[in-house]
Amino acid sequence: MGGSQPAVEMRGITKVYPDGVVALRDVDFTVRKGEVHGLLGENGAGKTTLMRILYGEIEPSRGEIWIFGRRVKFRGPWDAIRQGVYMVYQQFSLVPAFTVLENLILASSSMGRAKLQDVRRKAEKIEREIGLEVPLNARVEELSVGVQQKAEILKALMSEAKILVLDEPTSVLTPIEVRELMKLLSRLREMGITIIFITHKLREAKEITDRITVLRRGRVVKVVETRDVSQEELAKMMVGREITFDITKKAAKAGAPLLAVKDLWVRDDRGLMAVKGVSFELRAREILSIVGVAGNGQRELVEAIVGIRPVEKGEVVFSGESITQMPPSEVYRRGLVYIPDSRAVGLILDFNVTDNSILTRLKQFLSGGRILWSEARRYSSRIVKEFNVLVDSLRTPVRHLSGGNQQRLLVGREVASNPKVIIAAEPTHGLDVAATEYIRSLLLKLRDEGKAVLLVSTDLDEVFQLSDRMAVIYEGQIMATGRPEDFTAEELGLLMGGVKCEAKS
Amino acid sequence: TTTRPPAKKAKIAVLFDVGGRGDLSFNDMAWLGAEKAMEDFKVDVTYLTPPSLADMKPLLEEYASSGEYSLLVLIGFLWTTPLNETADKYPDQKFALIDATTGVVRPNEVDILFREQECACLMGIAAAGMAHTLGGDTVAACAGMDIPPLWKFHIGYLFGVKYYDLKMGTTTNFLWTYTGTFTDPSIGKEYTRGLLEQGAKVVYGLAGLTHLGSFEAVKEWHKTTGELVFAMGQDASQEWIDPEHIPISGAKRVDVAVYTAIKMVVKGPWEGGIITLGLKEEGVGIWDIDGVKWFAEQASSAGRLAPELTPDKVADTVSQLRETYITPEVWDLIHDLEDDIKAGRIVFKTPMTHDEYESIISALMAAQSLEDLNVALEKGSVS
Amino acid sequence: MRSEKLASWRLIEYTTIAVEITGSIALGLVVAGSILALLGYDPARGIFLLVFGGLRNPDYLLSRAAFIAMTALAFSIPLLAGVFNIGGEGQMYLGGLAALLAAVYSGNAAVAILAGGLAGAALGLIIGALKAYRDVNEVVSAIMLNLTLFYVIVYAITAELYDPVAPHESIKVPKGARLGVIRFGGLKLHIIFPLMLALVAVAYYLLYHTKLGYEIRASGFSPKAARYAGIDPKKTSVYSMVIGGFFAGVGGALNVVGFTYYIDNLLTCMYGMGFTGIGVALMGRNNPIGVALASIFFSMLVLGGSRMQMLMRVPKEVADTLSGVIIVALSLPYAYRMLISYIRIRRMVGVGAEQHS
């Protein structure tokens, strides 16, 4: 036996979902003991599916799994956890109504009885050792996404996993947090823990992994040593064609002001003040980014602008008219549209494509209270065509679309109405390279056509790539505004963490 | 050789009201009569419980129009209007309506009614008598819903209690309560507990399955407080259920009514119209010990009788109780009134409206002399 | 390529639904038959009567289905908006009472039905508004109101609105306000059924072709997304309860002006039909057309049960049991779906699965 046994060996894995989707075909996947192994691929390539199988959550239709040389058959994650496998999901797997500590107890109790005080002590020890800060007694639903992600990782460390699977763990973290996570992963590797790391960010994959497996449409394209490949090569393997990375941005020639927010104060769901006197102006032909760690009032801010959330104080002016507290449908109609950060909010997943195409624009498809379905269908097929939404039929429930295609539909719907101002929150969250590129160039194109874009993002690459101006938000206040050249990534990271640097505010 | 086809049996259908069989009183008694007729006349009897009131008329039409049945026996007053709207359309179909009347005389319809007051007044005397022997002064009734047959019970029962008071010079509190249900024994039990709290010594069960809870309450009261109290049953003899606490039951011979109707069709003579059954016709009354025993035997053969009991034991216990707690003077009162009624010297009024019912009750409650009781009477007077 | 895939997707979807429904019914009937055999009755005859016995009088069958369809819609429409309306029973009682009074005072059936609908809608409004604006769980308020209304209406009929000639019944709907029959040549059809079809069509139209219907469905699937789209899910849920209440009220009205012409003082004319509606609504997958079919199927079982009782002397309760079995079997669509996909996947993956190494 000894060290030569691979930690994970999956052989001939085929997975057919109940509705006939073949997610994986004859996949062989091997992870060496103690390495960080990257798993890359487009949206829908089957990465998550493969890992869910490894974690015992779903059964393969065919194929075998070995863990440390032992053939295993997991009936559920509880079996996997007992064998030392632990997975941190793409969507968080925390119970929102519970406190962090309760979630930790829950996770620990699958290995036997977990005593409250023991779990707390152990959690605090880990927090101290690796500098994670998570408030144990706070309810998960009250935490920002970034903190939730930390809670997830804390949970995984508590499980004393020997094989740790991380499915897109960095997509909601700030650069500083990403760096911390990377350091953490290195330390775990030193401790002999095997890590499987899924990401769409090739830079991260390059930085942290030892080897990489690339999946495309359910098949393994290649297994490579990380040091032997470049990011460009990786991208090409994933997509099967050349990818241009540098999106060309023409110089900004900002036009007339379209949207002005004046001293806006907004409360969050718990009734606490989340936006405290924010003011800014957005002009035609410009992309203004609101940069910040998730949960610093960005959502409340944009919801208040479009009228979903009541405004405590302040004013929103759009094209010279006050739209403060105007009903959202009216705001949208006037040409201010909003792409929310969650596809489950922007789309009704159980509705079909046509139904969804008119969600925010229902009034335009009405004639005396009746919905003009033929027009709706025409509109929706236009969106599908124009924005390359891959879909069987307009009657397909949106739930059956992959995330990337859902995002295209969502963005397409909002853009197709020819708005003046687009508020886009995390428009590329979770998308693969190709889809990300598509959405980003679309936003630039819109800007060049004379529209204005308010980009709300936690992804600094995206922010630097797209914005003409940026504003850093921290705890509901704008810390600094400026052009991308005015900031280094480090400065930005500090500002996002609430540390003011002089001269930039 | 050819075998003659067997003589075709007459087919009879018994249509219950929505409650259907299983109420241990009214509907079950009806089925008893049908079963007896089945045996005695070799007729084929089938039955049906309609799913709801809305189904009654269509179902009735369906069976009347089929022409298959010699007689349709309709059990309960819910059939009144459906029958009234159907009977004329099918002159060749015979109908019997039990315990209600359409108020119309038709050649193809016979309505059989009961004079419940005649039984209830005797029960009232017995109840008042027992209450006083038990050292109390309150009698009560646990009734189902506010419907015409119960109005008659109410009037009769109250009449009997007042009659007792005025004859014996006592004052007896009278408690009457509608539980609002015929099917909920737990509510029956709680109402009865409430009545016992208020000092009731005897509780008359007039609520179908609901008053089974009264029996339990009375037994439990005795067990927990050590104070003996009684319940009285109705329609069927219910003494066998708990002979130590149910000394007496009122009879309402729905079985006789059904049997009579079937007999009229099978043996003749058939004559449409309205028949009322009272003490004289033995359509109502108090179950005698033979009746008590017969019901106990039925229960015993179906395995329903408590293991420690036998029909004889039931009969013995009951007659013992009746001897101990219903004194000869009380029996005399009962028999006197019974004779008057049987001889037709006294006829009770049947209230036609709720107002009339209420006014009779309030007049009876206020009665100061025997003459005051005459408000409940159609004919004759008490003295 | 695409269209090919689409065609096969549709085909699979429809065959799956067909298999689900026939499978459920077949499974239910097999179990029901075994119960009959176990109790010593002839299962074949029993099942035959149960299913087809109600067809002897189609006019009656269809009319009877009508008010159940109404109480079913009363459940379905709020459910689509995410509200659990267990109060159809009380809304129907009140609708029946209002229809009776309106019929007596106006002498017009249309007015009576409208009055019934409005009364039910008012009750729906109360439950819906209590939920949306006072956080009172709709299950609590609906159950409490059902029972309260039962006793209040029984009291009203018993003590105030009774018919002096038949005191256990309420005053009657006047002749002119009773729903009649329509005749085509020799065929006659009680007008209730066409009326139900019209109302089902209205419900369908409302849900799938109007703004309000869209908003109801959107709010039910995702209140968050609805709010984003500018829909107020609370207000929408109240509307859905008003509409649901309206249908239940119409159900009560149809019962009174179309069938019984009075309310009895035990409320047996309507008792329980609101709850029956819940099962029927779910059998019909909360789609108005499904609801119409399910209410007819359910009425077939009820009347077939009566037939079985009459001809085979099978107690009513046995028929109820059999209906229960069939309803449980109908709750299992997903099981059939899993079965079908299991078979398909096995076929796709091939038999030699285990030999791979």
Place this chain on the structure above:
Amino acid sequence: MELSSIVSLFILALSPMVPLLLGSVGEIIIEKAGVVNIGIEGVFLLSALTSAMVSFFTGSLPLAIFVGVITGLGVGAIFAVIGVYLRGDQIVAGVGINLLAYGIGVIALFKTWNVFGASPPVATIPKWVVAGHGVSPMAPISVIIAVLAWFFLFRTNTGLKLRACGEEPRAAEAMGVNVMRMRLLATMLGSSLMGLAGAYLSIDWVGQFTRQITAGRGFIALANVAFSGWNPITAIVGAFIFGFFEALAIYLSISYAQPTLGYVFRTIPYIGTLLVVMIFRSRGRAPAALAKPYIKE
């Protein structure tokens, strides 16, 4: 009203409280795991039946209670297989079970005793005497059970896992909870409490089985679940308030001479409960994944 009457009312409130409390605590456990069992009535009925039978034929009360509980457990298991493993629609299955139970109850009555309505009286649990009233030992027992259920749900590892299944089954599964099995077990546990309530109905309160012995109490228990905000301790309050109003209604309708008014008094428990809910808004909310089948693929 005199003091003694008030004391009486408090004591008389206990009998209706017991089945409501046990029923709603059972349902709370089930719903906390994300399953809704609307078939409370059906479980009540079947358990009432089996324990009445055992009590009648053996006279052994412990055995009767045990069989009632086991009946609840069995029905719960069947329900859970349908509603959890086969992903049947839980509401439809619950409605079906209610119908089925009623039919089975009556069939059993006529197969056993040749009657359609009610079993003969059976041996009942002896009562304690408190202030001149019979009080069932089940009253304090049901309160203790509610407290234990609270402890179980909110203070133990298993309770935490159970609640996780009702809040976020996907996350629970990712943390190693066997969601389906937990839901099965919760349904069985909760249903066995309903079974105990059913046994109480027949071998304690009513003293026999009747075909409609539940009289809609299962639905009121369902309402009490929402009333309590899914908290067994608050459920004690809810069940007691309802029982109190019921006793008050009976007291009033007996005390007033006009008999028909009894109907009006019968509305007191319902209107009273509704008012209480409106005045004291409950803070608890339904488990997030309630009634949603857990589908893995």
